Amino acid sequence: MAYEAVIGLECHIQLNTRSKMFCGCPVxxxxxxxTNVCPVCLxxxxxxxxxxxxxxxxxxxxxxxxxxxxxxxxxxxxxELLLSRHAEELPDQPVRPAAVRGRRAAGAARQARCAxxxxxxxxxxxxxxxxxxxxxxxxxxxxxxRLQPRRRAAARAGHDAGAAHAGGVRRVPHHAAxxxxxxxxxxR
Amino acid sequence: MVELSAADLAARVDDGAVxxxxxxxxGWGEPARTWEADVHAVVHTDTQARSAAARAARPGPLxxxxxxxxxxxxxxxxxxxxxxxxxxxxxxxxxxxxIQRLRAAxxxxxxxxxxxxxxxxxxxxxxxFGPTRNPFDLERVPGGSSGGPRRxxxxxxxxxxxxxxxxxxxxxxxxxxxxxxxxPTYGRLSRYGLVAFGSSxxxxxxxxxxxxxxxxxxxxARGAGSVRRDHAPGPGARPGATGTRAxxxxxxxxxxxxxxxxxxxxxxxxxxxxRRPSSARAxxxxxxxxxxxxxxxxxxxxxxxxxxxxxLARFDGVRYGFRHRTRxxxxxxxxxxxxxxxxxxxxxxxxxxRTRSRPVTTMPTTSPLSARTRIRRxxxxxxxxxxxxxxxxxxxxxxxxxxxxxxxxxxxxERHLHDRRQPRRHSGADVSRRAHRVGAPDRDQLLAPDDGxxxxxxxxxxxxxxxxxxxxxxRHATEFAWPTKR
Numbered sequence: 228m229a230y231e232a233v234i235g236l237e238c239h240i241q242l243n244t245r246s247k248m249f250c251g252c253p254v255x256x257x258x259x260x261x262t263n264v265c266p267v268c269l270x271x272x273x274x275x276x277x278x279x280x281x282x283x284x285x286x287x288x289x290x291x292x293x294x295x296x297x298x299x300x301x302x303x304x305x306x307e308l309l310l311s312r313h314a315e316e317l318p319d320q321p322v323r324p325a326a327v328r329g330r331r332a333a334g335a336a337r338q339a340r341c342a343x344x345x346x347x348x349x350x351x352x353x354x355x356x357x358x359x360x361x362x363x364x365x366x367x368x369x370x371x372x373r374l375q376p377r378r379r380a381a382a383r384a385g386h387d388a389g390a391a392h393a394g395g396v397r398r399v400p401h402h403a404a405x406x407x408x409x410x411x412x413x414x415r
Numbered sequence: 416m417v418e419l420s421a422a423d424l425a426a427r428v429d430d431g432a433v434x435x436x437x438x439x440x441x442g443w444g445e446p447a448r449t450w451e452a453d454v455h456a457v458v459h460t461d462t463q464a465r466s467a468a469a470r471a472a473r474p475g476p477l478x479x480x481x482x483x484x485x486x487x488x489x490x491x492x493x494x495x496x497x498x499x500x501x502x503x504x505x506x507x508x509x510x511x512x513x514i515q516r517l518r519a520a521x522x523x524x525x526x527x528x529x530x531x532x533x534x535x536x537x538x539x540x541x542x543x544f545g546p547t548r549n550p551f552d553l554e555r556v557p558g559g560s561s562g563g564p565r566r567x568x569x570x571x572x573x574x575x576x577x578x579x580x581x582x583x584x585x586x587x588x589x590x591x592x593x594x595x596x597x598x599p600t601y602g603r604l605s606r607y608g609l610v611a612f613g614s615s616x617x618x619x620x621x622x623x624x625x626x627x628x629x630x631x632x633x634x635x636a637r638g639a640g641s642v643r644r645d646h647a648p649g650p651g652a653r654p655g656a657t658g659t660r661a662x663x664x665x666x667x668x669x670x671x672x673x674x675x676x677x678x679x680x681x682x683x684x685x686x687x688x689x690r691r692p693s694s695a696r697a698x699x700x701x702x703x704x705x706x707x708x709x710x711x712x713x714x715x716x717x718x719x720x721x722x723x724x725x726x727l728a729r730f731d732g733v734r735y736g737f738r739h740r741t742r743x744x745x746x747x748x749x750x751x752x753x754x755x756x757x758x759x760x761x762x763x764x765x766x767x768x769r770t771r772s773r774p775v776t777t778m779p780t781t782s783p784l785s786a787r788t789r790i791r792r793x794x795x796x797x798x799x800x801x802x803x804x805x806x807x808x809x810x811x812x813x814x815x816x817x818x819x820x821x822x823x824x825x826x827x828x829e830r831h832l833h834d835r836r837q838p839r840r841h842s843g844a845d846v847s848r849r850a851h852r853v854g855a856p857d858r859d860q861l862l863a864p865d866d867g868x869x870x871x872x873x874x875x876x877x878x879x880x881x882x883x884x885x886x887x888x889x890r891h892a893t894e895f896a897w898p899t900k901r
Contacts, residue, residue, distance in 0.1 A: 266509050270729065272502065273489040273511060273608045 242285040249276030421480045421574040421628040425521065428479035435479035439469040439523050442481060442573060453553055458486055458544045459493040460526030468492060468523045475521030476631055482517055483576040485561050486527040487534055488619070489608040490514055497610050498530040498542035498560075501730045511608020512640030513577060513619050520635040525573065531560035533727065534579060534612045537587055538814065548816060550592060555813040558588030561620070575632045576622045581612045582715055583808075585620030586860055590808035596622045597629045597872065600865050604636050611726040613719035626876040633868060710786045717783040795864065803874045804862040 247254055250267035266274035419427070427433040443465070451457060472479050484490060487497045489507035496502045514524060531541045539559035540546040549555040561578025578585045580598040589596030597620060604619040611617055621632045729735065797804070863871035 266507075270734075271489075271507065271509075272495065272497075272505065272610045272729075272735070273487075273507065274509075275607050275611075 242282050244279055244281045244285060246279060246281070248279050248282055251277075418624075419574065420625040421477055421623065422631055424574060425476055425478045425480050429474065433479070435469045435472050435523065436466060438479040439465050439481045439525055442525070450550065454548045454550050454557075455545055456529055456547050456557075457483065457526045458496070458498070458529045458542070461493070464492045465523070465525050468525070471518075472523050473519065473521050475519065476635060477517060477575075478521035480522045480575065481525040481573050482522045483526055483528045483573040484514065484524055485576075485578045486530050487579055487610040487612075488514060488577060489610070490524055490527070492524065493527045495527070495610065496543075497533045498544060499532040500543045501533075501735055502610075503543075505735070507608070509608065510640075511619075512605035513636045514608065515640040516605075516636050516638055517577075517632070522575075522635075528561065528576060528578070530578075531584075533610070533723075534560040534581055534584055535723070536560050537583065538816075539588070540816065546816065549813050552813070554816055556591070556816050558591035558813060560584040561588050561622070574624055575628050577636075578620050578622060579609055579612075580618050580620045581616045581719060585622070586808055589622060590860070591813040594622060594624055595626055595629055595875065596620055597633055597868070597875075599633060599637075599868050603866070603868065604633075605638075605640060607640065611722075613722040614726060615722060616715075616719055626872065629875065630872045633872065711790055714783045714786040714790065718787065721783075798864040802863070802870055803867070805859055806862065808860045 245254065246252060247268055250265050252263045252265050252268055255263060267276050424433070424438055428435055428438055443460075443462075469479070484493075486495065488511045489495045489509060491507060491510055493506070494502075495505055495507045510518065518524070529539055529542050529544060529547045531537070531539055532543060535541070537559045538546075538556035539561075540556055541559075547557050547559075549557045561580070561584045578588070578596070580586065585596045585598045598618055599620070601616070601618050606614075606617055606619060609617060609619055619636070621629055621636065623629045623632060861871055861874055863874075
């Protein structure tokens with residue numbers, strides 16, 4: 228029986244914003260201890276986060292740089308969810324990705340597909356974002372049924388994860404850098 | 416001095432007729448001390464902190480006016496405990512924006528008022544610091560969750576106080592304790608520094624004995640603090656739009672100065688008419704049908720508990736929180752020994768966990784949010800036919816103390832009326848009417864559309880009855896109530 232390995236890779240990029248994701252504190256390195264903090268980033272009771280608009284812009288730029296599909300349309304959604312009053316006050320709500328389903332040519336024969344570009348920062352500790360066992364996990368037949376189309380699609384794409392990592396995904400930060408969304412150190 | 420309005424008190428302080436210290440301490444001698452011992456409205460106060468705050472008071476429209484603040488608004492000079500031992504001893508390093516604003520206007524924060532634990536309740540019985548009693552009848556509850564500020568503002572010492580309203584927590588205690596309160600449109604007063612219960616419903620509210628004090632306090636409390644953009648300014652934020660002059664109106668001629676069509680929905684009029692003399696019913700002649708959605712209460716409880724679950728998740732015993740060895744996980748995380756049943760009773764553990772455990776790819780609260788939009792539209796339609804609605808605040812007089820604890824569903828019927836309009840999120844403010852008289856409850860509220868605070872406060876000012884500032888005169892209201900469409 229032939230198996231096909233489908234491996235997802237999560238690629239983190241440090242955005243080049245000057246302030247933190249949910250407050251106005253600077254992100255400078257080297258300041259004195261306890262200087263670049265405020266009630267919001269300390270998560271004190273009563274403090275309200277405010278989403279950093281520059282971070283959303285950067286995520287969209289990264290999406291555009293990796294040719295994610297229709298970033299402008301996704302931008303509207305991102306604004307709805309990230310910039311609206313409602314969303315900013317509900318940090319525990321699921322956040323939709325800033326852009327989705329793009330691909331970036333990684334070479335003549337291979338492509339690295341980029342599933343989504345999402346902002347990944349949280350003002351609170353993440354202890355309550357636990358993974359809840361899904362119905363699929365409890366019902367193996369459904370798992371197979373749900374995953375089948377994805378496998379077929381992956382097979383059609385004809386790429387392998389190792390090559391993708393070597394050639395494509397690792398270059399995503401570079402693509403992001405070219406559109407001005409990335410902070411300096413690519414190795415982080 | 417305890418009967419003065421905030422504006423009068425500030426004027427006397429400015430004139431030098433009354434010292435700031437004197438104004439601040441006026442409510443802490445006798446007989447207020449005896450009342451406080453009976454009623455237990457204040458959980459944190461301190462003579463030294465009061466005198467320090469009095470010394471720091473700045474000249475302004477509220478110069479030297481003592482303000483009692485609900486225990487879930489952060490202040491730097493008193494602990495902020497939300498009526499719970501989870502936050503026992505926590506002193507915030509910052510002032511909530513509304514506190515900053517009021518301090519800048521000269522007000523002096525004199526203490527923290529009792530509340531239901533994390534604002535979950537409507538009787539102020541479920542506080543870790545002990546229950547608060549109704550000042551008019553110690554056997555009854557003062558309403559809640561802002562029962563402490565309300566009680567104190569009514570009886571002595573504080574012409575104004577601040578509370579918070581998620582599902583009626585300002586309006587209902589104001590009705591039960593017989594004073595005025597204003598719950599502004601969502602977002603119009605900054606919530607920065609308000610420990611959240613239901614983030615999309617919470618709103619800071621103002622209590623006062625006089626409508627004019629509501630106007631002054633609201634006008635001063637709105638706006639941004641040191642944290643920029645932490646409130647939604649809205650169309651009413653234009654300079655002067657909701658300023659004191661615009662809201663003030665006149666009590667002499669309600670019809671002309673109010674300039675609003677006040678109407679009582681027929682469906683709600685009947686429930687209040689049972690308690691009112693027939694002559695009053697006869698004068699209510701506006702053909703106005705409006706029955707809020709039957710899903711309102713369900714929507715409120717789904718939205719509020721789901722958001723409370725998210726907001727209270729941080730109080731899990733790691734950094735804040737009380738750990739208990741024997742209880743279930745949810746009880747261990749969220750309740751304290753003094754009020755063990757309050758938070759789980761509100762269904763946070765069961766209801767909201769179910770709501771939030773769906774896959775993250777779907778918005779977990781889609782149905783309640785859709786219902787909320789529908790409810791909101793119902794109200795918008797209704798407000799096309801009148802400017803201000805006049806209706807009862809609650810369907811019952813204040814409950815007997817401790818009765819609520821014996822009922823599993825507790826305050827659900829009690830919250831029925833205000834919850835019906837709460838889920839639309841952009842509730843207008845309301846003004847409650849005079850003290851309850853058991854057996855003949857006599858309390859009304861005005862309800863205005865979004866950003867209708869100016870209109871609402873003008874109407875409240877116009878309907879305020881001379882000689883009894885906490886009463887609204889329904890007769891005036893019905894005289895000029897008239898629908899736009901037949």
